[in-house]
Amino acid sequence: MVWAEGLIAVDWGTTNRRGYAVDADGAMTAEMEDGQGILAVPPGGFPDAVRALRERLGDAPLLMAGMVGSNRGWEEARYVPCPAGLGDLAGHLRWVAPDIAIVPGVSFSDAGRADVMRGEEVQILGAYAAGMIAADATICHPGTHNKWVRLEGGRIASFRTIMTGEIFNLLREHSILADLLEAPAEAGAAFEAGVRHGLEHDDLTAELFAVRARSLLGKARREDAPSYASGLLIGTDIRIGLRDAGEGEIAVMGRPELTGLFAAALKVADRDAREIDGEAAFLAGIRALAELIE
């Protein structure tokens, strides 16, 4: 197998998947995204699901990351413990066919904590491999489950997951706040007020209800509720995440609509933030891993 002649990179999550064809020069030549996350694949259905990917993206070897390697995915690629660098990931690929491998996730535990990630590790170590972040860095990776990551010597040394995105989605879709939170959250005065509350107070589960009460009592504008609630959750997230962060700039990595909100919130916290596109980092990580396979 000749990975250097090109490959297909797949970020295969719980509810979505993204695939990219990458040529011998490392350039992306085709991409696709659909709702065929691992929960949409029937038992034994992964070979067929990959055939559909290949029809769109070609016959190159396939390197996959994300929940496809979880115990609900194709085959389980067991977590590599921290500290974990690209070499550690490459040494523990799970081969499901001679030309198809799954990148393992990363785990962290110490006396008090335990944590896991799947998918973000490729972006983070890819960003380092491509020179987008330094060997020693603090990364904030927002998503359904935000990850605060310490990179030391180019390896993931420790990290902490905060369920900020999922909690916001639960509130928006299923809670008593649902009708208040329909509009999109955006940076601005209401968002910053929420961030500030989250940074300065540790009463998230009380303050969320106050969003509703203020609206009922005419003490806040109804249209500010989504941005305030989003800011409140993100400010709370940053208050927790910054405890383990080093000095200096925070690299905020992921989808631009999320990194923009977190970068705005970090500014309220007087921290420098630099946004990094998660897709570019993912492709850099997959290419760097492919080089290590040979």
Next chain:
Amino acid sequence: MVWAEGLIAVDWGTTNRRGYAVDADGAMTAEMEDGQGILAVPPGGFPDAVRALRERLGDAPLLMAGMVGSNRGWEEARYVPCPAGLGDLAGHLRWVAPDIAIVPGVSFSDAGRADVMRGEEVQILGAYAAGMIAADATICHPGTHNKWVRLEGGRIASFRTIMTGEIFNLLREHSILADLLEAPAEAGAAFEAGVRHGLEHDDLTAELFAVRARSLLGKARREDAPSYASGLLIGTDIRIGLRDAGEGEIAVMGRPELTGLFAAALKVADRDAREIDGEAAFLAGIRALAELIE
């Protein structure tokens, strides 16, 4: 209308309603509960919904509390601001028919906070009227939205709502933790460990994910997850709620399955707790209000 000859008390919530027939001596002679919460009543359907209640509970005058007086209910009974005692509630009943009244909710606001309750006020002031709690007391009222209430001189002086019950239900029904949280939570070592974490740390949205990570990494027993997560949320709730609480005993009021968990958690926090049955307090409150009508 002769309220002293008996009445029907209704605790009409969002998803359920409970009705009680009370005789001239204040004794409960019949009761019913069904899923006809206000969201199940079609527009204009409250007169019919009351007819169904009367078929089960008789023709006495009807005094209702809870979300039936909200802007999604029958008619809006506007919030009475703190400080609010039984006389304040009785003075602001919303009459929807000559023999049917809705008890208003209570609101609290100061420079920084805003809060509302509907239904709990009848239980709390009823417990005071019946001598179950003192005129100056701290009440913890768990439910979908837990209320921490300061009673001063027999009136509700201030309160704070914490969304503990709703967040737990959202996690259990819709989150990535759902399959871990299926079993019922119960007091015991795992619950107490969760309470302790919640009391001592302000990282709820991070620690919730650790429940999953520990299970995946084999660092905690899967069967302990519901009790630990429940304890974590309740410990966090108590950490916030105790800030406004006075010295001395906490009256924990509500449904016995919930007051038992909160009382166990307060014990971990080294606070005395006394459980008070919410239904008995509700009936005491409705009877006391009926006496004030005449």
